[in-house]
Amino acid sequence: MSGNAMIRRFLKSDFFYDFTHAPIAVVSFVVIMVIVTCAIFAGFIAPTNPFDPSSLELMNGFTPPMQPNAFTGDVFLMGADDQGRDLFSAILYGLRISLFVGVMAVILAMVLGILLGLTAGYVGGWLDNLIMRFADIQMTFPSILIAMLIHGVARGILPPELRYEMSITVLIVAIGLSEWVPFARTVRGSTMVEKEKEYVAAAQLIGLNRWQIMVRHILPNVLSPVLVIATITFALAIIAEATLSFLGVGAPRTEPSLGTLIRIGQDFLFSGEWWILLFPALTLLALALAVNLFGDWLRDKLNPRLK
Amino acid sequence: MSFIIANHLTRQYDLSDPWIVRMLTSNKRKQLTAVDDVSFSIDKGTTYALVGESGSGKSTIAKMVVGLLAPSAGAITFDGKMINDETISKADRQRLRRRIQMVFQSPYASLNPRWAVGDILKEPIRAFGLFDSRADQDKRVNELLDQVGLSARDANKYPHEFSGGQRQRISIARALSSQPDVIICDEPTSALDVSVQAQVLNLLKTLQKEFSLTYLFISHDLAVVSTMANKIGVLNEGKLVEEAVPSQLFAKPENPYTKMLIDAVPDFGKV
Numbered sequence: 166m167s168g169n170a171m172i173r174r175f176l177k178s179d180f181f182y183d184f185t186h187a188p189i190a191v192v193s194f195v196v197i198m199v200i201v202t203c204a205i206f207a208g209f210i211a212p213t214n215p216f217d218p219s220s221l222e223l224m225n226g227f228t229p230p231m232q233p234n235a236f237t238g239d240v241f242l243m244g245a246d247d248q249g250r251d252l253f254s255a256i257l258y259g260l261r262i263s264l265f266v267g268v269m270a271v272i273l274a275m276v277l278g279i280l281l282g283l284t285a286g287y288v289g290g291w292l293d294n295l296i297m298r299f300a301d302i303q304m305t306f307p308s309i310l311i312a313m314l315i316h317g318v319a320r321g322i323l324p325p326e327l328r329y330e331m332s333i334t335v336l337i338v339a340i341g342l343s344e345w346v347p348f349a350r351t352v353r354g355s356t357m358v359e360k361e362k363e364y365v366a367a368a369q370l371i372g373l374n375r376w377q378i379m380v381r382h383i384l385p386n387v388l389s390p391v392l393v394i395a396t397i398t399f400a401l402a403i404i405a406e407a408t409l410s411f412l413g414v415g416a417p418r419t420e421p422s423l424g425t426l427i428r429i430g431q432d433f434l435f436s437g438e439w440w441i442l443l444f445p446a447l448t449l450l451a452l453a454l455a456v457n458l459f460g461d462w463l464r465d466k467l468n469p470r471l472k
Numbered sequence: 473m474s475f476i477i478a479n480h481l482t483r484q485y486d487l488s489d490p491w492i493v494r495m496l497t498s499n500k501r502k503q504l505t506a507v508d509d510v511s512f513s514i515d516k517g518t519t520y521a522l523v524g525e526s527g528s529g530k531s532t533i534a535k536m537v538v539g540l541l542a543p544s545a546g547a548i549t550f551d552g553k554m555i556n557d558e559t560i561s562k563a564d565r566q567r568l569r570r571r572i573q574m575v576f577q578s579p580y581a582s583l584n585p586r587w588a589v590g591d592i593l594k595e596p597i598r599a600f601g602l603f604d605s606r607a608d609q610d611k612r613v614n615e616l617l618d619q620v621g622l623s624a625r626d627a628n629k630y631p632h633e634f635s636g637g638q639r640q641r642i643s644i645a646r647a648l649s650s651q652p653d654v655i656i657c658d659e660p661t662s663a664l665d666v667s668v669q670a671q672v673l674n675l676l677k678t679l680q681k682e683f684s685l686t687y688l689f690i691s692h693d694l695a696v697v698s699t700m701a702n703k704i705g706v707l708n709e710g711k712l713v714e715e716a717v718p719s720q721l722f723a724k725p726e727n728p729y730t731k732m733l734i735d736a737v738p739d740f741g742k743v
Binding site: 362363364366367368369370371372373382385386 | 535538539540565566569570573574576577578581582583584585586587595596599600646650
């Protein structure tokens with residue numbers, strides 16, 4: 166099928182029709198798209214580069230939003246932080262880090278969860294028990310605690326000179342490893358249903374091995390709930406990233422993510438510089454809310470039984 | 473000459489409670505005997521039908537004959553070779569698999585909904601390495617679709633675009649794609665309308681003549697079986713209680729269970 170025909174078929178599908186007739190879905194999708202576009206093209210949209218210390222003017226520190234600075238006369242859309250960094254630019258660049266960490270963490274959790282869930286469901290027996298009991302144990306801890314634990318272990322293992330460079334990678338691994346369980350559970354359940362179907366027996370009849378049957382036959386049939394979980398986990402991952410960064414174990418101060426910005430802002434909240442906290446927090450709120458609402462709609466649409 | 477021989481075939485399922493529960497409650501191990509000492513043989517190019525109600529062990533026998541399930545005791549030989557032989561090489565096992573294929577009961581669950589029909593039919597061709605070039609594989613798929621009464625254009629469609637009867641034709645085409653000698657038909661028509669049933673049965677008969685196929689036909693429907701089989705085996709609770717040619721079986725059934733089965737067919741007097 167050509168790409169054009171696929172797009173035309175998609176525009177005519179029930180899915181697309183329902184989407185255009187669900188205002189919440191459309192609004193949340195537009196919000197997500199705007200935020201993602203801003204983050205990707207931050208380099209073109211942002212007036213300054215907040216990661217470049219030479220562009221910072223300390224005199225601009227604590228400039229309120231939309232008011233000219235008393236010394237330099239510079240005006241900032243969302244104000245400037247303590248180091249004179251344009252907050253609007255910082256948010257755009259911070260979004261990049263938040264979204265990157267979120268996407269990579271979800272991909273990691275998804276791959277791990279699908280792999281383990283598929284294996285547990287198809288192979289069964291003691292392997293199934295081992296994987297699922299491990300998942301049960303992990304579920305008894307809050308995921309943020311697990312992420313902090315993984316982060317702490319990584320800090321202990323990594324040599325000091327690498328810690329700083331690897332902090333984003335560690336963040337991704339920590340969040341990814343703490344969110345795989347819902348994927349594994351869902352995939353395992355669907356796999357157990359699918360493996361009893363006769364098309365799997367037909368594949369066994371021609372001598373395909375377990376791996377081929379799992380990946381080629383069962384996997385495509387268990388993926389639709391995964392999409393829904395991925396969306397909801399994405400919102401969780403962004404919030405987890407912000408929480409970790411807020412607690413000071415995430416993105417470093419020199420490359421601030423939204424969570425780091427909120428932490429910096431929190432220091433100045435009681436001295437009256439409210440904008441340093443408010444704007445990053447509002448951005449995070451808008452992003453997480455939009456992703457969650459869109460995920461909810463997607464869930465109702467693709468798998469009514471999960472409601 | 474007997475092509476398939478089932479020799480004292482037995483299959484038990486372990487339904488015991490877990491070990492720890494048995495220790496606490498002092499319950500014995502529970503074994504369910506699904507197939508109990510069944511022996512039969514099928515001649516080349518003929519149809520052998522196994523009839524019986526649900527739970528009589530028909531499908532378990534089918535699974536053992538194709539090698540999806542190992543017998544607890546007894547053995548099946550096919551063309552002089554043992555099926556479920558642990559000692560044979562991978563290549564030999566694959567050669568055996570190619571010669572025995574199966575048509576399943578549910579036309580809805582037996583085709584992978586995410587695969588186009590052409591890919592479904594090509595998979596056995598590739599797995600057994602029958603045609604190397606893509607062009608030859610495509611040609612073979614078109615030929616198969618033609619043989620089961622579908623058109624070459626259907627290769628690009630997905631299973632949900634077909635009716636139950638058409639899907640069963642695809643399932644038959646898949647079984648044929650490896651050029652087998654034996655096809656196990658596990659209730660191939662029980663999920664279909666009566667009018668469609670006749671078409672599928674006729675197709676199976678035509679193909680049998682054309683490729684001199686041997687069928688093991690599993691069914692609970694005596695009317696269907698009477699039109700298909702050269703020999704019928706009646707299963708009751710895992711035991712083969714009677715074995716006869718159709719005319720004899722319907723004229724004077726010897727076993728009371730067979731009589732009951734025949735009487736249970738409402739319009740059988742008219743057939």
